[in-house]
Structures are given as C-alpha cells and as structure tokens.
Amino acid sequence: MAKTATLHKESIGLKVVIYIVCVILAILSLLPFFIMFTNATRSTAEIQSSAISLYSAHPIQNLMRNWKVFNGKSFDPSTGFVNSLIVSTCTTILAVYFSCLTSYALFAYEWKLRDAFFGLIVGIMMIPGTVTMIGFYQAAYQVHMTNKLAMLIIPAIASPNMVFFMRQYLQASLSLEIVDSGRIDGAGEFMIFNRIVFPLMKPAIATQCIFTFVGSWNNLFLPQILLTKKEKYTLPIEVALLNSDIYQTEYGSIYLGLSLTVIPLLIIYILLSRYIVEGVALGGVKS
Amino acid sequence: MKSKKLVDYGKYGYLFSIPFILAFLVFSLYPILFTFYIGFSDFAGMTATVKDSKILWSEPFKNFATVFRANLFRKSFGNTCIIWIMNFIPQMGLALLLTAWFTDRRSKVKGQGIFKILFYMPNIITAATVAVLFTQIFAYPSGPINTTLIKLGLSEKGVNFMLTPGRVRGVVAFIQFWQWYGYTMVMLISGVIGINPEIFEAADLDGANRVQTFFLITLPCIRTIMLYVLVTSLIGGLNMFDIPALYAMDRGDAGGYTVNMYIKDVAFTGKQRYNLAAAASIIMFVIIVLLSLVLFYIMRDKDEAKLKKLKKQQLKAAKAKKAY
Amino acid sequence: MKKVIAGLLSVAMIAAMAGCNKATPTTTAAGTTASGESKPAETTAPAETTTAETTVKATYGEGPVHINLWSFTNEVPNMAQKYIQLNPEFGKKYTVDVTIIATTNQAYQPALDAALKNGEVDMYAAEAAFVLKYTKGDGAQFAAAYKDLGIDVDKAVKDAEIAQYTVDIGTRTSDSALVALGYQATGGAMIYRASIAKEVFGSDDPATVEKEVGGGSGKYDTFWKAAAKLKEKGYPIVSGDGDVWHMVENSSSSGWVVDGKLNIAPERQAFFDISKQLVDNGWCNETSDWQPSWFADMKGLPQEGKDNKSAFCFFGPAWLINYSMKDNCGGKEAPADGNYAGNTFGDWRVCKAPAGFFWGGTWVLASKSAAENADKKAGVAELINWITLDASDKGLQYLWANGLFAPNADGTPGTKDCVASGKVMATANGEVAFLGGQNMFPAFIAANANATGKNMTQYDENINALFREQVNQYAHGQKSIDDAIKDFRSRVADKIGEDGSL
Incomplete structure (x- = not known):
C-alpha cells in the first residue's frame, strides 16, 4: 500500500519535471518564429533599436511598407x-x-x-x-x-x-x-x-x-x-x-x-x- | 533456399542502382576527382585554369605539408572538435532523455505529439535567420541577455559574449544543440518504435524498472539507428560551416573558426589557393573516414558479423562442392 | 486541427502571392512615394513612367546589341534604367542585361571571376572593400582602360574635377591606365551632436568644435583632450572603437602590404592604444558597428538597462547620414520641445575630422572583352561616361547630388549625396534639415581632398577583420600587444598568402 503511494508520488514528480522541461524547450522553439513574424510588422528603425521584441507601434502600416520595399526591388x-x-x-x-x-x-x-x-x-x-x-x-x-x-x-x-x-x-x-x-x-x-x-x-x-x-x-x-x-x-x-x-x-x-x-x-x-x-x-x- | 533465390535476382541490384550511379558519376565524381587533382597540383589564384596547372611531381605532398604547418588550420581543427563535442554530448543526452520519456510505455506523456512537432521546428529556419537572431540575443553591451543579467544584478557591466574563444564556442555549440536535438530525438524515437514489443514485455516480467529497461533493452536495440545518428552527426559536425561563419566569424580570437571556414577562406579570399583548400578537405575526408570506421567497428553487430562469415563459408563450401 | 492550420497558412500564402502579382503594376507609384524615406536606388522607376513600364524585368531597353551588366546591388542597374528612360534612343540601340549577385556569403566575386574568364561580362560594379582586386590585383587584367573605350579620360577627369582618391583607386598599376571610377564621393567628416557641443564646449558652431577636436590636424592629441572634457560631463566621445577605425585605416601613411610583405603602418599600430584608451577611460560605449546598441547612440538614448549617456559623434561620409543616421535618429523632424533624448533629428552638425579619410563607395568598370567588341564598345562607353564623368546638369552626378535621381512624390528633392565630381559639388546645394539646415557639402569636400586611396590593397577587407579582432583582444586585456601582433601576422599568413610572400 505504502509502496504504491510513493511510486505514485514519484511518477507525479517526474511528470512535473517532464512538463517543465518540455514547456521551456517548446518556448525556445517557438520564440524565433514569433520574433520573425513580429519583426515583419515592425519598421527598420524599430528593429534596429531592439531586435528582439514582440511589440510593434504600427503593425499594419509597417507591414504594408515592408511589403512595398520587398516588392519594389527589381x-x-x-x-x-x-x-x-x-x-x-x-x-x-x-x-x-x-x-x-x-x-x-x-x-x-x-x-x-x-x-x-x-x-x-x-x-x-x-x-x-x-x-x-x-x-x-x-x-x-x-x-x-x-x-x-x-x-x-x-x-x-x-x-x-x-x-x-x-x-x-x-x-x-x-x-x-x-x-x-x-x-x-x-x-x-x-x-x-x-x-x-x-x-x-x-x-x-x-x-x-x-x-x-x-x-x-x-x-x-x-x-x-x-x-x-x-x-x-x-x-x-x-x-x-x-x-x-x-x-x-x-x-x-x-x-x-x-x-x-x-x-x-x-x-x-x-x-x-x-x-x-x-x-x-x-x-x-x-x- | 532463401539465399539461392537472392542470387538469382542479383542483376536487379545492379539495374536499380544505375540511376544513382549515373547521377553520381556526372555530378559528384567529377568534382571529387577535380578536388583530388587540385590537392596535388599548383592550381591557385583567381585566373587559374586546369590547362595551366600541373601536378607537383617533385613534391607531391607539398600542399598537405603547408596546411599542416598553418597555425590557423590546426586551430580551426581544434575549434571544430571542441564545438562538436560541446554540442553533441548534451544534444545526445537530451534527445535520449526525451526519447525515454516519450516512449515510456508505462506512463504516457500527454501532448507529446505537440512537443515532438515543436522540438523539430528550430531545424526548419535558415541558418542566416538563426545567426541574426542569436547575434541580437547575445549582443553586447546591450541585448536581451545582458539587460537581464544587469537587471538581476548578476553582472555589473554585462558579458561580452564575443570576447573570449570559450564564450564564442559556447554560443555556437548552444545554437547547434538547439537546432539539432529535435532531429536526433525524432531519429531515436524511430529506432525505439521498431523494437519488438515482446522484448519489453519479457523485461517487464523479469521485473526490470524504467531505468534498467532503457539502458539494458532500449539502447542496445537501437544500435543501427544510433550508428546512423553518430555517423551523420560526426560528418555534419566536422563539416560545420553555416552558424560559425555567420555568427562567430573571426571573433573571440577566432574561437569559433572551423575547418570548413578555413577551406572556404583559403579558396576564395586572399591569394585564392585552391590547392591548399583541396588538400585541407582531403585531410578532413581522411580523418572523417578513420573516425567513422572506428564508430562502425565499435557499433558493429557482433552476431550479424559472425552470421555473415558463416554464410560465406557455407557458400564457398557449396561452390567447392559444385566445382568438384 | 493540423490540417486546419496548414489550410489557413496555405490560404495566407496564396493570398500573399496573388497580392504580389496584383501589386506589381503599382510598384512604380509605391517605389516613388517610398523614396523620401528610403534610399533612391530602391525606386524602381521615376514618377513619369506609365504603368506599362512596370513589369519586373531583368533587362532594360530593347535594342539589338546586348550589354551584360553585373552588380552586387541594384544601384548601378537602376542608373542604367534611368539613363534609358531619359534617352530612349539608347534603349533602341542597346539592351542592358542585368545580373545582380549579393555580396553576402562572398558569392559575387567567385561568380564574377568565372564570368569574366568566360568573357560574359561587359560592365561591372565593385565595392571599395574589393575594388582593388579588379583595378590593381589579380583581376586587373580583365578590365578595359577607359581610354580604350574611346573616352578622353585625362581631359574629362580634369574638367569634372573628379576627387583624386577615386582616380588613384581606379588606376591600374601595371600600365597606369584608368580602369574604374565611382559616382559617389565617400570622404568622411565628423558628425556630432550640437546640443552636447553647446553643453561641453560652450558652442555648437562647426568652426569652434573643429578647433576643440583638432579637426584636419592629422593628429589625435587634441581629440583626446576633447574626449576627457566630454567625459567630465559623462559623455563618451564615440560609440565604439570601430568609429575611429575607419578614420585611422584610411588616413595611414602606408598600406597592409608593402613589397609583398605584411606591413603595419605606424598610424594603424597606434590603433592598439587608441582602442585601449577608449575602453579603459570609458570614452566609448563599447558598441560594434551596425548593432542595435550602436544605433541607440544615434537616437541619443542610454544603452538598454544602463545609465550611461549617448555618444558625442560619429565618423562617416554623407551616406552614413542618409542611409543610417536619418533612419535611426528616432524622428522625421526636430523635436518641438528641444529635448533630443530619443529623437536627435536636427541636432547633428558636421565638421572636419581629425584625419581625412573615406569609407566605402562603388566603382564602375568595363571589361576588356567589351572594349574589343565594336558593337558594345560605344554603348558601354556612353553609360560609363554618364555615370562617372558627366558633370553637366544632365549627368547622373548632378541628379544624385541634388536629390533629383529619385525625387519625393511632391517634387521636392530626395536624398542628397556627395558625388565624385568637384564641379558638380561646387554648384550643388547640400542644406539638409537633419543637420539643422547646415550645408553639409563643404565639410565633405574638404575630406575628399584629404582622403588617399594610395594605401589600399586587394586584401584589405580580410586583413582589417583579422587586425581589429586582435586589437579588440588587446584592448580588453585578453593578451599583450606583442602576442596580438604575432597572432595577427600568423593569421594573415595562413589565411591570405604563404609565409611572408604576400
């Protein structure tokens, strides 16, 4: 009886560790994608002053401008x-x-x-x-x-x-x-x-x-x-x-x-x- | 009975390999032979042509000697090995740990499907993007990491991650680790799935615990796939180029300068000494072959090797009989 | 669930691509409106072209004779396009086939080299970092002398008063023939913050500040005195040691290679101590060029998470103002309340730097095979002449200097830049709001005269990187100066050429 209880506790402890590690790794995996997509909606000056940010002052306007530059090249x-x-x-x-x-x-x-x-x-x-x-x-x-x-x-x-x-x-x-x-x-x-x-x-x-x-x-x-x-x-x-x-x-x-x-x-x-x-x-x- | 049939169909083995061999001959063999030729010749400089170059008959290994003498080559080789080991050990460790967690038949990790998908994702971003992002993250004097360190009071002025060779290598190794542990995990899980479930059931009956099962059953059973992962990682590791070239460059007293960067620099910059670049890559080729042979030897299937030998002997005996 | 996500992404992608096709016809308008805030080269077509002209092409013109133009940006190709728009009859005679390969990954040079060997290039562009290879180095044999194209260079150079250093760089050593010229002049000046100058030196007048920092003196002792004065008020004089490096590099008395041996000019040797001084005394913010912290100093903000003050000055040519500082100063017009923290627009002035130098620039070359081809020769000569030597108000340099190459949508001048022709510069108006209305041209013209292109080698780009890393190691106390020099020499020998036989 006591033995199964500790086993159970152990496996809960392990589960917690597993999920903490997995969630951290998942965030590390997703972060670059978020940064990339956010920066696509930021102006060059905004990006140059802080490249890693999830904030854009004028997302739509900047996205349009970035698109124009990308599309306006030869x-x-x-x-x-x-x-x-x-x-x-x-x-x-x-x-x-x-x-x-x-x-x-x-x-x-x-x-x-x-x-x-x-x-x-x-x-x-x-x-x-x-x-x-x-x-x-x-x-x-x-x-x-x-x-x-x-x-x-x-x-x-x-x-x-x-x-x-x-x-x-x-x-x-x-x-x-x-x-x-x-x-x-x-x-x-x-x-x-x-x-x-x-x-x-x-x-x-x-x-x-x-x-x-x-x-x-x-x-x-x-x-x-x-x-x-x-x-x-x-x-x-x-x-x-x-x-x-x-x-x-x-x-x-x-x-x-x-x-x-x-x-x-x-x-x-x-x-x-x-x-x-x-x-x-x-x-x-x-x- | 079975072996006889296999012998009958042997010609299809040749037939089905023809496209590969043709493509290889046309698109790979010529460049490779060309490389070997260049390695033993005086082919160098922007205007070099095959016509004007000649093999150094009097001193055939001159280029190789020059490469070995170059401090930068020796340094870059050391760097490459260190970075590979620094990234490979934790990468393999984490991949094995995740494999153990995700393939544990006694307690399933919920949401592991999503985790598996996410962990592979760093691998689909271009090296150029990754390098830009990490350059910004580890920027000095002010970047996200340094700002955090200063705010937490862990550092007064921040850490210049580009200053010492150790730090540069550390970051490069971390990027490599982060990009590739998911791939390794996917490979290892593939290996575990292929194991016959009966083996695990037998282990359960014998009262083996989780750790024992993993080390004594799972690991030995995925030997072929381990060999694949080890060999490809070794080859990839010693040919490491993109991230070090885009992130590290000459920084940190050339702490992140790898052999492939040396090869490319020698071939395309300065006096464009293609012959030294070719010699350096032949040297790397030999080193990789030797190390891979060691891996193949260590990881060989002892039983299978024995079986093969036996089969050969039988075949010989049968042939001898026929001839008789 | 997964299918749904994938489906959504596909729709987004297709929509984007469809939008892209649709957007193409409007590119002209878009490019022109954007030109006020972006560089002129990005404008694909000027306002007067109709929508019919806008399909993206790899060729300009429709004539029977093809001119192969190679470049690493679309700056020179856009000039060819502009020329054809201004001179339709040129487009009837010639077709310009454009090949652009980015310099990233060093892909441009190997491909260009192979194409030159095959005689597939007629006209090509080279950047300051590697132009020497094509004018004096291993690639010089492929270049045609401007004279052989039928251009009377000696007279034209004199008439247009082309900056001497661009001529020096473009002159082939073996036969002293001029094979390359630029259109920009990239002489550098000191670009400083007026408000800080007023606080520390009591005046923001360029003449006063020039005296305080020893502008034009060729020495640094006055400059260090100014640095100490600035430090008393908490201001670092520069952002990073890279800012000083460009000045040191291009004002030294000899190049990296002299008589086939690696040579460290005394001015460059002194950079070890310059850099250490900057770091040890806190006279810089220890930033690296082109990194966010460097741009933060242009904005006049303290470094993220720190309480330092922003740098007093930058060193650079006009393009640094146009393409980097203007976009990174934090505003489009001067702050109404006069508080420049976070928006330094209008707070900058230029004066002579302690030493004359130049930084960057593009040179245009013609290939020997083009000069030997009777059909192509005249067309290539016409284009090159227009870009590099034509000092009239029809020439490219006049348009370039006065902001007329790509004017704003409302017809006001676009970005103004320094050009190689002194004659054009003398008449051009360099007043810009970014510098509080100061005419920037006099300071830059003076810099052009001081700049020297005689001490460059074709290996500069690579040797500089190796040198700066060793200086960095020394300045931050990682190794002694002797070890740093020893390692520098050994790296150069291993990477660039065999021992001692550069």
Whole structure:
C-alpha cells in the first residue's frame, strides 16, 4: 500500500519535471518564429533599436511598407517563390524515389559489388561539402550550365545520406517474404518495388521529405553562385539580396521575406508531421 | 533456399542502382576527382585554369605539408572538435532523455505529439535567420541577455559574449544543440518504435524498472539507428560551416573558426589557393573516414558479423562442392 | 486541427502571392512615394513612367546589341534604367542585361571571376572593400582602360574635377591606365551632436568644435583632450572603437602590404592604444558597428538597462547620414520641445575630422572583352561616361547630388549625396534639415581632398577583420600587444598568402 503511494508520488514528480522541461524547450522553439513574424510588422528603425521584441507601434502600416520595399526591388517575389517551389519539389521527389530504389537494390538483392557499393555510398557521405561544391560550380561554368534550375535538381538522384537512411529502415521493417509473395503472384521486380515496397516505406519517406524539402528550400550558397539571372532567382537569394545593401539594410522587409520563406515550410511540415508524431519504425530487430 | 533465390535476382541490384550511379558519376565524381587533382597540383589564384596547372611531381605532398604547418588550420581543427563535442554530448543526452520519456510505455506523456512537432521546428529556419537572431540575443553591451543579467544584478557591466574563444564556442555549440536535438530525438524515437514489443514485455516480467529497461533493452536495440545518428552527426559536425561563419566569424580570437571556414577562406579570399583548400578537405575526408570506421567497428553487430562469415563459408563450401 | 492550420497558412500564402502579382503594376507609384524615406536606388522607376513600364524585368531597353551588366546591388542597374528612360534612343540601340549577385556569403566575386574568364561580362560594379582586386590585383587584367573605350579620360577627369582618391583607386598599376571610377564621393567628416557641443564646449558652431577636436590636424592629441572634457560631463566621445577605425585605416601613411610583405603602418599600430584608451577611460560605449546598441547612440538614448549617456559623434561620409543616421535618429523632424533624448533629428552638425579619410563607395568598370567588341564598345562607353564623368546638369552626378535621381512624390528633392565630381559639388546645394539646415557639402569636400586611396590593397577587407579582432583582444586585456601582433601576422599568413610572400 505504502509502496504504491510513493511510486505514485514519484511518477507525479517526474511528470512535473517532464512538463517543465518540455514547456521551456517548446518556448525556445517557438520564440524565433514569433520574433520573425513580429519583426515583419515592425519598421527598420524599430528593429534596429531592439531586435528582439514582440511589440510593434504600427503593425499594419509597417507591414504594408515592408511589403512595398520587398516588392519594389527589381526582382519579383512571386517568380522567386515559383522557382523555389519547382526546385524543392523536384529535388524532393527525385531524391526520395531514387534513394528508395537504390536502398532497395542494396537490401533485397545479393550481388557481388553490393558491399563495395554500400561502402562507396558511405564514403561519399564523408566528403566535405564545401570543396565538392567548388569543383561542382567550376565544372558548371565550364560546360555553361549555369542559370539552369535542373543543375540544382538532377544531382539529387544521388543522395547518399538518404540511401543510407532508407537502407537502415528497410532492414528494420521490411520482410523479404512480402517480396517473395509478390513474385509468386507473378509481378515483375520493378512492379514489386513500385506497387508493394515503395508504399510500405511511406513513414520513412514522409520524414525524409521534410528533411530534404527544408534543406533544398533553405539552400543559398549553390543557387546564389549558379543562378545569376533574375528570372531564375530562388526566394532565399532574393532575401539575401535585400540583406546585401551595404549602406542600408531594410530589416523590416528582410524579416517579411524570411517569414514568407518559412510559411511554405510550415505548411509542408504540419501536413507531414503526423509521421513525426507517430514515428518511423527504424530499429534493430524485426518483428 | 532463401539465399539461392537472392542470387538469382542479383542483376536487379545492379539495374536499380544505375540511376544513382549515373547521377553520381556526372555530378559528384567529377568534382571529387577535380578536388583530388587540385590537392596535388599548383592550381591557385583567381585566373587559374586546369590547362595551366600541373601536378607537383617533385613534391607531391607539398600542399598537405603547408596546411599542416598553418597555425590557423590546426586551430580551426581544434575549434571544430571542441564545438562538436560541446554540442553533441548534451544534444545526445537530451534527445535520449526525451526519447525515454516519450516512449515510456508505462506512463504516457500527454501532448507529446505537440512537443515532438515543436522540438523539430528550430531545424526548419535558415541558418542566416538563426545567426541574426542569436547575434541580437547575445549582443553586447546591450541585448536581451545582458539587460537581464544587469537587471538581476548578476553582472555589473554585462558579458561580452564575443570576447573570449570559450564564450564564442559556447554560443555556437548552444545554437547547434538547439537546432539539432529535435532531429536526433525524432531519429531515436524511430529506432525505439521498431523494437519488438515482446522484448519489453519479457523485461517487464523479469521485473526490470524504467531505468534498467532503457539502458539494458532500449539502447542496445537501437544500435543501427544510433550508428546512423553518430555517423551523420560526426560528418555534419566536422563539416560545420553555416552558424560559425555567420555568427562567430573571426571573433573571440577566432574561437569559433572551423575547418570548413578555413577551406572556404583559403579558396576564395586572399591569394585564392585552391590547392591548399583541396588538400585541407582531403585531410578532413581522411580523418572523417578513420573516425567513422572506428564508430562502425565499435557499433558493429557482433552476431550479424559472425552470421555473415558463416554464410560465406557455407557458400564457398557449396561452390567447392559444385566445382568438384 | 493540423490540417486546419496548414489550410489557413496555405490560404495566407496564396493570398500573399496573388497580392504580389496584383501589386506589381503599382510598384512604380509605391517605389516613388517610398523614396523620401528610403534610399533612391530602391525606386524602381521615376514618377513619369506609365504603368506599362512596370513589369519586373531583368533587362532594360530593347535594342539589338546586348550589354551584360553585373552588380552586387541594384544601384548601378537602376542608373542604367534611368539613363534609358531619359534617352530612349539608347534603349533602341542597346539592351542592358542585368545580373545582380549579393555580396553576402562572398558569392559575387567567385561568380564574377568565372564570368569574366568566360568573357560574359561587359560592365561591372565593385565595392571599395574589393575594388582593388579588379583595378590593381589579380583581376586587373580583365578590365578595359577607359581610354580604350574611346573616352578622353585625362581631359574629362580634369574638367569634372573628379576627387583624386577615386582616380588613384581606379588606376591600374601595371600600365597606369584608368580602369574604374565611382559616382559617389565617400570622404568622411565628423558628425556630432550640437546640443552636447553647446553643453561641453560652450558652442555648437562647426568652426569652434573643429578647433576643440583638432579637426584636419592629422593628429589625435587634441581629440583626446576633447574626449576627457566630454567625459567630465559623462559623455563618451564615440560609440565604439570601430568609429575611429575607419578614420585611422584610411588616413595611414602606408598600406597592409608593402613589397609583398605584411606591413603595419605606424598610424594603424597606434590603433592598439587608441582602442585601449577608449575602453579603459570609458570614452566609448563599447558598441560594434551596425548593432542595435550602436544605433541607440544615434537616437541619443542610454544603452538598454544602463545609465550611461549617448555618444558625442560619429565618423562617416554623407551616406552614413542618409542611409543610417536619418533612419535611426528616432524622428522625421526636430523635436518641438528641444529635448533630443530619443529623437536627435536636427541636432547633428558636421565638421572636419581629425584625419581625412573615406569609407566605402562603388566603382564602375568595363571589361576588356567589351572594349574589343565594336558593337558594345560605344554603348558601354556612353553609360560609363554618364555615370562617372558627366558633370553637366544632365549627368547622373548632378541628379544624385541634388536629390533629383529619385525625387519625393511632391517634387521636392530626395536624398542628397556627395558625388565624385568637384564641379558638380561646387554648384550643388547640400542644406539638409537633419543637420539643422547646415550645408553639409563643404565639410565633405574638404575630406575628399584629404582622403588617399594610395594605401589600399586587394586584401584589405580580410586583413582589417583579422587586425581589429586582435586589437579588440588587446584592448580588453585578453593578451599583450606583442602576442596580438604575432597572432595577427600568423593569421594573415595562413589565411591570405604563404609565409611572408604576400
């Protein structure tokens, strides 16, 4: 009797600790978003005198002005938005589909070079990104492939990180018996992958979609070097352009641009967050 | 029986890997080979072209020696390691703690769905935004943190967070920690969900308490995913660039100056010594490979390794029989 | 619930984007109204253009000959656009294709370098921080001499009385040919608070204050005496040591690199002690440039959570007033009650700084490939001439100096700025309300004459950052001056060039 009582007390104590920690972390997570959205409705001078504040003297008026500045620059935000959407969506689709295919090849079949290939993939992951980028952009200039959105999209077919992740996922959750039963039904190998295996990987795909889309959407360095024509700009380039005015920086419109940039990410994230909540089964033991 | 079938379908393994390999050859291999070439050549300066450059045959490792001699490279390597450790240990600790809380089958944390969603959110903001926000938060002489410290009487003049290497590294490590613990948590929870529930039931029957279950059952069972998290974090940590470059720069006596910043600076500023940048990144590549191999070795599945060996021997034996 | 939030966000996004498309046709009007409070370069089109002109384009003009213009802001592209609006026949002959790459992340230079190598650039802009690379350094071979474009530079420079330091910077070392010129003049002066000057020195008259701080003397001892006097009343003389740095940097007797070796000019060496003095004596508020606490000093408010007083002066060119101080002084007109705390509009005056210096500026270059192309040559020359050398009342600099490049909606002059041509400056009217009606041009013109561009190197931007960090470490007692100099030398060698062979 007494024992259960202390146990109960203990678990209440633990619960209190858990909630305090979680609430603090939650505030830390949300704060930057609030600051960003609030600053989009503040004037540049207000932001410069105190950047971290949830107060704006004339929110609507400032928002309109910031919007005018953002829209009054010589580039078109809607073009940037469309370009960003094209690049990120295509990148995500290509990366996810071909990573699943490659990881399936690594998982389901036994072939001579399999281990060597897997080793290669892990090896590629380890190459410092900065320098591959230097070589990549010099090559792009040599073959005159700058200002082509495809140059940012097609390389996503080879995404070693994701292949590695997908392989781990398949090992944890896919049983080859399902594949075998597909074969007995007379389905071809490619069909089995498309119809049976790919749908089964949905939870892993959803989380990877979030990671890839976010990474591609926020990518600045490579697009900034490769895309030099206005009609090819992505949204982050336009925000960086606002930021580059060395003599005067329009912070209000920068925050507006950043807010606009983050909203599509929030939409995608909220839509796919079910899989983050439910989790992706990815363990060491198959059931 | 099973293994025979797998051998039959082997060609599909090649077939399905073709798109990856093609994309890799065209878009990654060339830059990588180019990097290796540059690392052993005299390719430097703004007007450098492949045509005019040549490999340093007489002294092939000259660039590598120069990089090793550079104080700044050694310093940046030290910084990178320190910042990675400073952010990785608490990040892993918190992620494991949250994983333990959120996957505890005996008492469910209400609202954990919302918490999981929120904890990942710092990861979706661009590094540029994060750097601007934290520069303002830790600003000196007056910023939110310093104003609070002064008001609470904890500091008379405020703390200049940009002054000493330790403080700069601390803030950078904190930002990295804050951006990535949610991601790590999501990964680890994925691992725990994949564990067969029967194992936990067996542990319950044996009378294991919460802590015991977590350390003796959960942790060993999520080894593959731990390996993934460790390896990707190691690679990401040693390639750290965005936050240090945007927040720390040269400040704090270059306390937050990382290897990738060195690589980029050497390649794009001053005399634009691409060859040194390439050599430095090859060095980093080797270091990362070595450390990853160590991780792979420590985290290897001993049973699986044994099984594989056995399988190979059987296969050999079978082949030998056939040949005979 | 989640779906609902996502749905709402989508609607907001689509609405925003739709609004954006709709808003485009009105951009002209919007940009023009905004020009009074923002910088002229932001105005996409002047008031006289009709709505048909407003679709956002990457090209200006519609002629058969294409001119590729590269820039890191839209300032120079907007000038090209303006020129075509003023001279429609130019737009019939040429099309200006604009490429803008922000300097953040140092993306502009690598891309420009690659494009120059490929001969894809005809005209390009460079900022003071890196212009040397393209006029004297590794990139100088790509630049065309203005002479080779068919411009009679020697005569034009003399006629327009172009500020000498901009010519020095734009002259290529190898053949002494002029390859770049600016349109702005960025000579700096001391911009001080009149009310504080009256309280401490008994007068806010520029001539008196100039004497008190040793303006134009080239020495700092008088300045320190003034600092001590100000401190007695509680005022720090400057906001941070960065304010003094720009003056020290660009008034020193030699540059960072002399004969291929790293060189620390005595004036710059002295900055170690200047900075330490400022910190130890409380003569500054220890702020950093472009941070909120720095702007707080422009507003005349104490630092958040502290009881200090705001700084007495700033050092900078006219653009510092136009683009930073005006927006951050806390008001649009002078406070009626004469209390300047929180609104310093109208409380500022300019006088000569202790040492002549300049800060920032944009230079315009033409590429060799453009000079060799018979079709492009004349067009590029025409544009460059209009921007950098035309001193008539039709030239860009006349419009720029008198606030006519982007006038306010009601037709009153917009932001006035200093320009490179002394001839234009002599006739321009620099009276601004922000300075209590003072004509700012005389002080800045004097500064232009003192400024020297001879001691710059193409590595200045990077070396400055390394140097200032070591000075900061010394000033705050983190290391000795010898260690600081040793570390500085070692960092420069590692980051910029091989040991000793800069």
